[in-house]
Amino acid sequence: MAHPDRFLLAGVMGWPVMHSRSPMLHNYWFKQHGLAGNYVPLAIRPEGLAAALGALHPLGFAGCNLTIPHKQQAMKIVDEVDTLARSIGAISCVVVRADGSLSGTNNDCYGFIHNIRQEQPGWRADAGPIAVIGAGGGSRAVCYGLAREGAKEIRLLNRTFARAKGIADEFGKPINALPWEQRHEALEGAAMVVNTTSCGMVGQPALDITLDKLPQGALAADIIYIPLETPFLAAARKRGNRTTNGLGMLLNQGRPAWKAWFGIEPEVTAELRAMVERTI
Ligand SMILES: NC(=O)c1ccc[n+]([C@@H]2O[C@H](COP(=O)([O-])OP(=O)(O)OC[C@H]3O[C@@H](n4cnc5c(N)ncnc54)[C@H](OP(=O)(O)O)[C@@H]3O)[C@@H](O)[C@H]2O)c1
Incomplete structure (x- = not known):
């Protein structure tokens, strides 16, 4: 008290x-x-x-x-x-x-989930497949939170495959590690895509991903907040997707x-x- x-x-x-x-x-x-x-x-x-x-x-x-x-x-x-x-x-x-x-x-996992809830009322983790890009510390909190919220399928893609595989092996279902080369196709049919890499952060290169396969109704989230809109989020917003940055x-x-x-x-x-x- x-x-x-x-x-x-x-x-x-x-x-x-x-x-x-x-x-x-x-x-x-x-x-x-x-x-x-x-x-x-x-x-x-x-x-x-x-x-x-x-x-x-x-x-x-x-x-x-x-x-x-x-x-x-x-x-x-x-x-x-x-x-x-x-x-x-x-x-x-x-x-x-x-x-x-x-x-x-x-508390990172709480922060991620509560921010999405606050910014995207009606959001559900089980609305469809979720693609998570990156397998560092932030990704572990995001994957854990999404799985706990009831996500049915998490497609986890990381430049270094072994790290994604490590999380998938450790956490088990619903996480499925996919090779980095499949990141563009892995967005097909997804209800949500989350960037957890440091790509797009001030001073870092933009995330190398093509959003063509991402459904129009999907939510694009980034856990980066400097800048508030990463190139990944800007690209998603420009093609009509809802977006949420990492500040919340x-x-x-x-x-x-x-x-x-x-x-x-x-x-x-x-x-x-x-x-x-x-x-x-
Ligand atoms: N909003 C918040 O409260 C919050 C909380 C935590 C983190 N963050 C932000 O999230 C970002 C990641 O943090 P973290 O702690 O998870 O870092 P981390 O543990 O160092 O992980 C970095 C991740 O980015 C990937 N990556 C780095 N450079 C890349 C490149 N050029 N191409 C593809 N992938 C690349 C790494 O892939 P490899 O495994 O292949 O190296 C790894 O998956 C940072 O920007 C951090 O500020 C925000």
Whole structure:
């Protein structure tokens, strides 16, 4: 629970970290809820992660988020990793418990699914086949979330086939790994396509995919939010597909973090979204 007599603290550990929009998001919620607190960017080198996590409790932090490159390494450091984070294979959020021990969870999957629900009312994971492009950490959270929501068929395509095969073997049905060469054809009959690669992110090449086979009614989603519209999303929008970018995934993953840290479930409002969008 939130304490009116205590200064509330949380942050994001990353290297680099100054690009993160998380401080803006969480500090908006402190203000909105009239709470004295701060959420800070914590520039932590990989070799300093254990010491930094160990300092959370003595410094009075309720917990922290983790971003590149700490999400996997932190699993070996915290005292407990919940089933969800263990299944996804990465921690995105650390919670300091009353006894000072650290528990790790993953809210990326919640963020992805709740953003789609918020932006595309009536969306259903079982509406038809879903093509997921990419098999990195983000993809694992997306695939896990889609499967848990009842997706019947997930066609997983990655430049390095072994990584897609690894997820398919680990998660089992409904994930089916397909060779990278089939990415254009794999869109045939799909109800949704998700880009989880880093292609299209600022400074990266665009995702190399032809959307000709994607049905007109399909939803195209990207988990990238810098830029807000990747070349992949722009191409989908131009041919008439509905699109959703990755900003709402970032905003929504903050909600369960707040619930765990401060006992409050804040809202992702249009004002909040617009405020963050203006900085991108
Ligand atoms: N919105 C959010 O809250 C959120 C959350 C998590 C991640 N993200 C974003 O999602 C993106 C991926 O993050 P991640 O953590 O999953 O990264 P990651 O684990 O490093 O995975 C990167 C993925 O991109 C693929 N890739 C990279 N360059 C490629 C290229 N030139 N052609 C084809 N595929 C390529 C990789 O394929 P290989 O396996 O072949 O290398 C891999 O599948 C980043 O832009 C990140 O910012 C957003």
